[in-house]
Amino acid sequence: MNRQARDKLRLRYEQELFERVLPFWEQHSLDLKYGGLFNNLDRDGTVYDTTKHMWLLARQVWMFSKLYRMVEPRQSWLSIAESGMTFLAKHALRPDGRVFFAVARNGQPIYQQRKIFSECFYALALAEYARAIDHTEHLEEAMRMVERIWDWAYDWSKVNRPSLSGAAPAQMLAVPLMLLHLIDEVMISTDCSSEINDCFKRIALHVHGNHTFEYVSPDGHRLDGPNGRLINPGHVIEAGWFLQKAATKVGDSSMIEFSRSMIRNSQSVGWDDVHGGLYYFVDAEGFSPVQLEWSMKLWWPHCEALYAHLLNYANTSDSKDLVSFQKIDDYVFSHFVDPEYGEWYGYCDREGRVTHRFKGGPYKGCFHVPRALLLCWQLLQHWPLSAD
């Protein structure tokens, strides 16, 4: 990709991010009555459900704090982050450190998951907001949350998930991947090299040949049944770039190479050669995944793939990585974007038809789209000289 093509791409991503994606959330997500942010927004921004999903609200706080700190200190961005963070601190956080998954418009709790991810996103939000406003105590609180999450991470009975004797012990890719991301984002002033190495080792346990499995036994063996054959290509691609970022920081070149292969292999495994787009789930042995939505094309794996392939290409100058990036970019801009109302659709069927018209829902907030656009835009701005 020559400089001219890169400039053109950067401009396209810049316009998509600042003119069509961020304004959607700036205009429609603020709850002026009860504070905090709405996340269930229809195609045109209409609030179709006032339930507030805390993990998404935390992601939006993270996003606008990041923009304020990394792009420019716009007061309006900080206000959105502040409104979200105030609501989170008041209504999402329980005294024991657990975080509600969903609350009503006025903050009364609706649902508590028996997982750890709402807590993870709360810590990410708090840390990034603390750095945006330069607030040491908030950052320290976020770091204490990460330590608590670390204690829970591999034993979910601590967050009330019962573990019964017939369930094969399993490790989820999501856990070490998330912990690595928490270290990178929150534990910035702490030496976490042994924890980072632990995450590297645990992630590597999921990789068997060209396949990165979502679930393996705690010592890395394949599991029986559908869970043991399950691949979530978007997840693996996301894990790939998280891993690459961490490995680059600590200068682990073999882990960098490993993460590149994870991304490339998952693109091959996950791409639908007939209709285009990345499958949501794949069964490694060709059975039908039991998830009803397995063949759908979701926005977020494509967001992860945009940045991961561009990152690979920036560092390798390998045309195969550029081809993968362009494939995803073509799919995204011909399926998910909505020039009329902004933000992206989240869900297409296998053939690529939009199945859900809303832009925000219980699992889609202000996060993957702006994060991917921001990361790509930053990478294109600071393109490594070696890749020219």
Add this chain to the structure above:
Amino acid sequence: MNRQARDKLRLRYEQELFERVLPFWEQHSLDLKYGGLFNNLDRDGTVYDTTKHMWLLARQVWMFSKLYRMVEPRQSWLSIAESGMTFLAKHALRPDGRVFFAVARNGQPIYQQRKIFSECFYALALAEYARAIDHTEHLEEAMRMVERIWDWAYDWSKVNRPSLSGAAPAQMLAVPLMLLHLIDEVMISTDCSSEINDCFKRIALHVHGNHTFEYVSPDGHRLDGPNGRLINPGHVIEAGWFLQKAATKVGDSSMIEFSRSMIRNSQSVGWDDVHGGLYYFVDAEGFSPVQLEWSMKLWWPHCEALYAHLLNYANTSDSKDLVSFQKIDDYVFSHFVDPEYGEWYGYCDREGRVTHRFKGGPYKGCFHVPRALLLCWQLLQHWPLSAD
């Protein structure tokens, strides 16, 4: 429908049931090593997951016990029921009356839902099996289970589902519908007229004009948000014929008429005029349902609709009911049936393409297909003279 058409239809359903659906389960579901029944069967019957889902195993016990008692006392049918019931009693039932949702092949527990439906299907299985083998104590045990379920039914905190202050109090259509079915199937020698009337009243609370909502407030008011707009057409159609059966038994003619309208209105609300088939979920106000699978076409709503429309037609001779039946019958026989390996596919996308090749999974067992075929076949055999 004249006698000749009826005979032809009866023969077609008879062949589908006895030659292509039941043999699939007879040949592939028995676990000869650990006892009990497999339910995760691929297109050709291959076991792709040895996990046993207790609510499906209970449904299969119910089905084969019913066949033994109502069709003919085939020893092989009773053996299947016995194998399933023995496994259930040994591995599914906890001392406190709760029933595991899923167990490993050898019976060790894997998962416990915080719902009441595994318990309901256990009671149905036990009662029908008791009647098949004429075992009074088993039947009494099933009746005691129903009494316990009755106590839990409208307060799921008794089955460990936390109820948080922000969640609007709601009643699920599934609950009174299931209780009515339990009365009909299990409490055969008991006077339950006040309980039946309670179920009638509670089901009626869900009906607002042409729409029957899945969730309403306990006093029948509409709820805010996606849950408050949600319609599950297959569920409503099933509720319709359960209600009609119970209302017929107690001679409540206005409730019979009410149930007919529920079935007819849900057919109109649920039918996809563009691609055919019944939607899985519909939002009454035209928003996109948040469920990713909302526009898919599932086997079971069509199974319920086959019998419900045929029942309406048998009792009304109204050609509109016959047209609805034929619409569903056409869709089923051109989409779900598999003449090569038997049983039916369970899942099509909106356009009607099969998305999952398996015949049995965590939510699809030996139940809706043979039940619908059996009920239709029986109805066609004992066609009301008034409908001729």
